[in-house]
Amino acid sequence: MSVDEAVRRHPLLAREGDDELLDARLVGRRKPGQWISAVLVLLVVAGIVKSLVTNPRYHWDVVGAFFLRPSILDGLVLTLWLTAAVLVSSYLLGIVLAVMRLSSNPVLSSVSAVYIWFFRSVPPLLQLLFWFQMASLYPQLSLGIPFLEPFVTIETAHLFSGLLAAFVGLTFDIAAFAAEIIRGGLVSVEAGQTEAAKALGLSSARIFWRIVLPQAMPAIIPASGNLLIGLLKGTSIVSVIAVQDLLYSVQLIYAQNYLVIPLLLVATIWYLILVTILSTIQFFIERYYARGKGARTGFWRLWRGQLPLVPRSRPRRDVEVL
Amino acid sequence: MSEPLVRVRGLTKRFGPHTVLDGIDLDVTRGSVAVVLGPSGSGKSTLLRTVNHLEKPDAGFVEVNGEIIGYRRENTHLRELSDRAITRQRSRIGMVFQQFNLFPHKTALENILEGQLAAGVRRRAAETRGRELLDRVGLADRERSYPRQMSGGQQQRVAIARALAVEPDLMLFDEPTSALDPEMVGEVLGVMKDLAQTGITMIVVTHEIGFAREVADQVVFLDEGRLVEAGAPDDVLASPTHERARAFLSAVL
Numbered sequence: 001m002s003v004d005e006a007v008r009r010h011p012l013l014a015r016e017g018d019d020e021l022l023d024a025r026l027v028g029r030r031k032p033g034q035w036i037s038a039v040l041v042l043l044v045v046a047g048i049v050k051s052l053v054t055n056p057r058y059h060w061d062v063v064g065a066f067f068l069r070p071s072i073l074d075g076l077v078l079t080l081w082l083t084a085a086v087l088v089s090s091y092l093l094g095i096v097l098a099v100m101r102l103s104s105n106p107v108l109s110s111v112s113a114v115y116i117w118f119f120r121s122v123p124p125l126l127q128l129l130f131w132f133q134m135a136s137l138y139p140q141l142s143l144g145i146p147f148l149e150p151f152v153t154i155e156t157a158h159l160f161s162g163l164l165a166a167f168v169g170l171t172f173d174i175a176a177f178a179a180e181i182i183r184g185g186l187v188s189v190e191a192g193q194t195e196a197a198k199a200l201g202l203s204s205a206r207i208f209w210r211i212v213l214p215q216a217m218p219a220i221i222p223a224s225g226n227l228l229i230g231l232l233k234g235t236s237i238v239s240v241i242a243v244q245d246l247l248y249s250v251q252l253i254y255a256q257n258y259l260v261i262p263l264l265l266v267a268t269i270w271y272l273i274l275v276t277i278l279s280t281i282q283f284f285i286e287r288y289y290a291r292g293k294g295a296r297t298g299f300w301r302l303w304r305g306q307l308p309l310v311p312r313s314r315p316r317r318d319v320e321v322l
Numbered sequence: 323m324s325e326p327l328v329r330v331r332g333l334t335k336r337f338g339p340h341t342v343l344d345g346i347d348l349d350v351t352r353g354s355v356a357v358v359l360g361p362s363g364s365g366k367s368t369l370l371r372t373v374n375h376l377e378k379p380d381a382g383f384v385e386v387n388g389e390i391i392g393y394r395r396e397n398t399h400l401r402e403l404s405d406r407a408i409t410r411q412r413s414r415i416g417m418v419f420q421q422f423n424l425f426p427h428k429t430a431l432e433n434i435l436e437g438q439l440a441a442g443v444r445r446r447a448a449e450t451r452g453r454e455l456l457d458r459v460g461l462a463d464r465e466r467s468y469p470r471q472m473s474g475g476q477q478q479r480v481a482i483a484r485a486l487a488v489e490p491d492l493m494l495f496d497e498p499t500s501a502l503d504p505e506m507v508g509e510v511l512g513v514m515k516d517l518a519q520t521g522i523t524m525i526v527v528t529h530e531i532g533f534a535r536e537v538a539d540q541v542v543f544l545d546e547g548r549l550v551e552a553g554a555p556d557d558v559l560a561s562p563t564h565e566r567a568r569a570f571l572s573a574v575l
Binding site (some may be wrong): 102150178190192193195196199200201202204207210211214215289 | 374397405406409413414415416417419421423424425426427435437440443481484485488521574
């Protein structure tokens with residue numbers, strides 16, 4: 001191409017060869033390091049997969065045979081049910097504790113702080129054993145006003161089955177963590193939002209439920225997702241007090257047939273399935289609360305975005321169009 | 323002059339050792355526009371925030387439409403009202419903030435609905451009124467936009483519509499154009515001028531001297547928490563008597 005032609009198209013600073021540059025495709029940098037590391041990692045993965053498939057002691061046939069056993073499915077249902085019940089009750093308690101913690105009333109605020117300090121400090125397993133032994137500490141439980149004749153009295157041993165001990169222990173534990181997560185979310189909402197709502201004549205309850213809490217949710221959801229997954233797996237500690245959850249159900253079986261590894265694999269696969277479902281739900285909840293924030297990424301687009309190793313080249317926009 | 327809609331008497335507010343408001347007396351006639359000027363830190367915003375009880379006074383009182391704001395009289399003392407009663411009083415007073423404070427998780431229209439729904443207006447009626455107000459501030463086409471998708475000027479116009487939705491007796495503006503890019507100041511001031519024409523009572527804290535000259539019925543000047551100058555805009559702006567007011571005006575004009 002001649003210099004004249006280049007000058008006609010781009011009157012400033014034209015030089016021989018500019019046109020080839022303008023017509024050139026822009027291509028991303030080559031990344032050999034990414035290929036090498038990918039191959040190395042794939043080799044390790046292949047090794048693991050090979051041993052999973054070829055090592056006969058995994059007894060995959062046994063895994064298949066026991067995977068849908070009614071007793072295991074019962075355990076699965078109990079795990080799910082317990083997780084859901086603890087989640088709901090601990091978040092209700094957690095909201096109350098978080099609001100108390102932020103209250104200007106020093107008594108409420110301190111009581112909440114002490115609660116959170118105590119239940120975050122005590123391991124849930126220890127707490128579970130404690131609740132299970134409740135009857136030896138308080139043989140009878142009464143409902144009433146301190147120092148007055150109680151309205152109702154119950155034998156503690158009748159009340160605290162393993163399952164109730166598990167429910168109460170886990171609820172008290174998770175609520176302490178939930179309270180901190182919720183408090184963090186509430187604090188992250190600007191004070192101006194509350195003021196604007198007050199100035200519009202919204203009541204305190206309305207301000208909390210319609211203005212502050214929805215804006216705190218994007219900060220609350222990711223941490224709560226973690227907590228929920230931790231809880232789902234954490235329910236497996238109830239097996240120590242003989243509650244028949246997913247883990248205890250497989251333990252009961254392998255205690256009889258000694259096929260320990262394949263039965264532990266059954267439980268593992270079920271936990272993997274459950275956590276995958278929870279993570280997917282979490283993704284959609286996060287996306288819902290991102291409204292008004294612009295970027296709403298689709299599920300598959302997010303996945304695809306992680307994948308490509310090959311730099312994508314795109315043809316350059318024709319300069320003359322400008 | 324008719325009976326004032328707003329009466330401020332002896333209003334005093336301290337933050338720790340700082341006296342932010344020091345015995346402010348002010349009347350705002352029904353249907354008039356009062357513009358509050360003064361250097362930053364002079365207590366203008368605090369004065370405005372005390373009028374709808376976002377700040378509690380340490381002494382003195384604010385009366386709007388014959389009602390003492392935030393308190394009721396009990397023989398020798400004033401007792402703070404219940405949240406519910408204060409909420410009811412606030413719903414008669416609209417407020418527009420420097421930082422807009424629109425609810426970011428709600429669309430323009432939903433922002434305008436919020437106060438009406440709280441006041442018990444039916445959703446259908448609230449939406450109709452919301453659309454009217456959006457049209458009035460020139461944003462009829464943005465009802466589904468979220469605050470982050472709008473310019474600062476547009477957000478502030480939505481905020482004005484939101485404050486108007488509950489049909490307040492009084493509108494408070496706290497430096498409504500100070501957070502805006504220069505080319506957007508005009509559109510917001512334009513909406514405020516139109517509003518002043520409708521005969522609503524307004525108290526405006528601003529640095530826009532031109533707006534004060536053109537729209538205000540009364541200009542007051544605050545300095546270090548004291549009201550040092552008050553009068554018709556021509557008098558106060560053209561020939562301020564107080565030294566601080568003179569220095570401030572010569573700096574901003």
